[in-house]
Amino acid sequence: MIVRYQHPYAAFRQFDRTFNREFERLVRRGFGRAAAQPSLRADVYTEGPDAVITAAVPGIAPEDVTVTLEGRRLSVTAERREREAAEGDRYLVRGLTAGTFRREFTVPEGTEAAQVSAEVADGLLTVRVANAVKPAPQAQAIEVKGAQPVIEAETAEARDGDE
Numbered sequence: 001m002i003v004r005y006q007h008p009y010a011a012f013r014q015f016d017r018t019f020n021r022e023f024e025r026l027v028r029r030g031f032g033r034a035a036a037q038p039s040l041r042a043d044v045y046t047e048g049p050d051a052v053i054t055a056a057v058p059g060i061a062p063e064d065v066t067v068t069l070e071g072r073r074l075s076v077t078a079e080r081r082e083r084e085a086a087e088g089d090r091y092l093v094r095g096l097t098a099g100t101f102r103r104e105f106t107v108p109e110g111t112e113a114a115q116v117s118a119e120v121a122d123g124l125l126t127v128r129v130a131n132a133v134k135p136a137p138q139a140q141a142i143e144v145k146g147a148q149p150v151i152e153a154e155t156a157e158a159r160d161g162d163e
Contacts, residue, residue, distance in 0.1 A: 051132035
């Protein structure tokens with residue numbers, strides 16, 4: 001007899017992938033391609049006291065990237081333009097999606113625009129928020145005082161006297 005192990009959640013993972021693909025297809029069909037706006041893929045991490053966002057923007061020029069700060073919301077928008085094909089040229093495969101890509105991040109309260117810098121190099125957008133990471137508070141020991149327990153108990157002599 002052959003025993004085959006299948007992870008208990010494998011069916012759910014497959015369902016999730018299929019559902020997402022079908023949902024995007026239906027949205028595009030019903031509302032057009034612009035309705036399903038693709039999101040920028042990004043990593044968010046810390047370097048010392050700075051928060052750093054690195055987003056993939058392959059084939060997008062620095063002038064087509066916009067970074068704005070409004071309150072606690074940091075918005076990154078990038079636009080990849082359609083390549084203009086010369087007469088007689090045709091695509092064999094289209095894998096680079098043209099359009100506008102957008103992603104929003106929440107920054108700490110009180111972040112100023114002067115703390116934010118952005119740079120595009122080698123297809124990556126790096127946004128640095130200076131001094132965004134506050135040091136974790138140190139645990140402080142609190143003295144715990146003890147009190148003598150109050151015990152109210154009748155003594156045998158007191159009971160004998162009541163009788």
